[in-house]
Amino acid sequence: QSEFAADISAVRLGNAGPEYQNPKQFFQRTFITEGMGHLLIQVAQRLAGNGGEPVIQLQTAFGGGKTHTMLAVYHLARGEAPWSELPGIPALLDEAGLVDVPKARVAVLDGNAHAPGQPWHRGDFSIRTLWGELAWQLGGEEGHALVGASDREGTSPGKALLQTLLERYAPCVVLIDELVAYIRQFSSEAPLSGGTFDSNLSFVQALTEAVKLVPGAVVLAALPESEVEAGSSRGVAALRALEKIFGRLQAL
Numbered sequence: 001q002s003e004f005a006a007d008i009s010a011v012r013l014g015n016a017g018p019e020y021q022n023p024k025q026f027f028q029r030t031f032i033t034e035g036m037g038h039l040l041i042q043v044a045q046r047l048a049g050n051g052g053e054p055v056i057q058l059q060t061a062f063g064g065g066k067t068h069t070m071l072a073v074y075h076l077a078r079g080e081a082p083w084s085e086l087p088g089i090p091a092l093l094d095e096a097g098l099v100d101v102p103k104a105r106v107a108v109l110d111g112n113a114h115a116p117g118q119p120w121h122r123g124d125f126s127i128r129t130l131w132g133e134l135a136w137q138l139g140g141e142e143g144h145a146l147v148g149a150s151d152r153e154g155t156s157p158g159k160a161l162l163q164t165l166l167e168r169y170a171p172c173v174v175l176i177d178e179l180v181a182y183i184r185q186f187s188s189e190a191p192l193s194g195g196t197f198d199s200n201l202s203f204v205q206a207l208t209e210a211v212k213l214v215p216g217a218v219v220l221a222a223l224p225e226s227e228v229e230a231g232s233s234r235g236v237a238a239l240r241a242l243e244k245i246f247g248r249l250q251a252l
Helices: 008-012 023-028 034-047 066-078 089-096 130-153 158-169 179-183 197-211 233-246
Strands: 055-060 105-110 120-122 125-127 172-177 217-224
Touching (some): 008 105, 023 066, 034 055, 034 066, 034 089, 034 217, 055 066, 055 233, 066 105, 120 130, 130 158, 130 197, 158 197, 179 217, 179 233, 197 217, 197 233
Parallel strands (some): 105 172, 172 217
């Protein structure tokens, strides 16, 4: 039941209940499985510049705990509570060979939060694309300015520009959820304000390549396990393409 109550976008916006919003309460109520523990170690090591995978694909069955796992990463990376006060975390950091985890900026790209054909607003700014949202969450107006032209045109900003963005705001974590649900909405007939089917896949490809070049940066993406969850034929096509881009699986 807790899986359905958890919403990572609500937590990012400060609108979730205390059992999800408060790091101490969250970890007090969370059983850290072997898979979750391994993933948290990978993220902690990457943020600390001591190994760790730069790109992690989290693929679970519906209701398989992905949201809870992403929230665990969110709270660990943000460092809003001392890690020593988070149940289960000190032992994981000992296993990781770390004495601390640097506080990181965390961007949440939730495919259910925005419609690809309807720009959304951040103050006076109009955001059109996932890369525009990523840049805004990491660096506000300054960050968005780096990808402003690409955001307006709906074209992928490319690896070099995304590397610059990540370097400027590292250590950082990019959490990506419901990406298939977002990308499958693009038709082959006409581009939307959010770009195209291909430009969004190009962005994800460029992001995974850029993050590998930036110490202290990590991308964690949750994908559905089955074609049934992917939905339409375009959803299945998006899922298969994203599986190849994100590569290695993290099992829960």
